[in-house]
Amino acid sequence: MKTEKQYHIWQIPPLAFFSRALYRDVALRWRGVAFGYLLLLLALCWIPGAIRIHRSFAFFVDEEAPLVIEQIPDITIIDGQAFVDLPQPYTIHDPETEEALVVIDTTGTITSLEQTDARGLVTARQVVFKKNAIETRAFSFETISRYTLDQGKIYDWLDIAKTWAAPMLYPLCTLGSFAYRIVQVLLYACIGLLLAILCKGKLPFDALLRMSVVAITPAIIIGTLLDAAAVEVPLAWLWFFLLAMGYLLFGIRAAIGGGDSNFKFESANDPTQPRSP
Incomplete structure (x- = not known):
């Protein structure tokens, strides 16, 4: 019999920072690989970036570009x-x-x-x-x-670009980062297999994928806030990697050590489990 999950995707961003119960629930009761949640998170986190791109490009068009354009002859x-x-x-x-x-x-x-x-x-x-x-x-x-x-045509092109730069780049940046994060969580899930063994347990790969998605959530949120505040952290990629690994280990220990000992992982290939319509 399927055990209903206790948490929903909108609860992940705040709880991913501290909740053992969330990681345990994602590992033991959720199904799939949580890529839908990952795409939604990235879409939200890229909104400040799109606004920043628009403001930066608008400043270039309005303040910097004219200094060069005024030198261009017909x-x-x-x-x-x-x-x-x-x-x-x-x-x-x-x-x-x-x-x-x-x-x-x-x-x-x-x-x-x-x-x-x-x-x-x-x-x-x-x-x-x-x-x-x-x-x-x-x-x-x-x-x-x-x-x-002539200069008029160049100004017209830049005005069009200023209007459409952010709307055009936003989906490209979101989908590009989504592809990158998919590769990242696949690698992290492989590392999770080793971490689970070190914790003297065993978790299915899809459960580790889900937990990897949750484990990178704090890094994504912190990175978004740092970018919005224009704060640069030396070796940020290394700190974010260590942060994600820490949360992944935290989640694995929660799933292995804190779950119901009688719980049986559901498998899409298990004929004894009911299938979703």
Whole structure:
């Protein structure tokens, strides 16, 4: 006969910090692997991050980007060739460091990035940017019949990006962290098998998966609060790992030493157990 669980997912975040009964309940009475709870937790914890991304990008668009955009001249491309109506070579600088960002030269005086310290170069036929210290990327104008790039269009693009950056990045960040956490709890559950043996007990892998999800909950919450407060902790990954391992061991000992000695783990393959409709 199935034993009903005593706790629900909304109780996990606060109780995961201290409750032996929660860990025991998750191990002995819950079913599945608790990935639904994990996704919900991450979705909630990424909300402050999305707000922070929006504010940071909005500050960049409103305060920092205009200092560079105001230096950009109108660039007209006709039949794959760029034209700029000002003396060249023309350099766009970083407003703070005065470092050369982009050189514009459609006259042919400068034809490669090796001739300048700038990160980008606009010639009559292409634009070239440094991807890193050893690699560059080039984009040809040959497929463009007629186009004019001006400051107004750049501001329009940035306004659109400012509006949609956070809504677009939020689900990507949530799903990306979800995939990472799944791999993490799978590894932690494997470690849990060894910890259970050290505790002179044995737990099914799915129970260890559930407990691993609960065990990383404090680290996720603390990490979210630290990020929201803009507090950086040296070697945070190591402290969070040790914290999760401590809670996993705490949960394993609770399940092995504090549970009902007559309790029998349910198995999805056990024909004697009733199946959910």
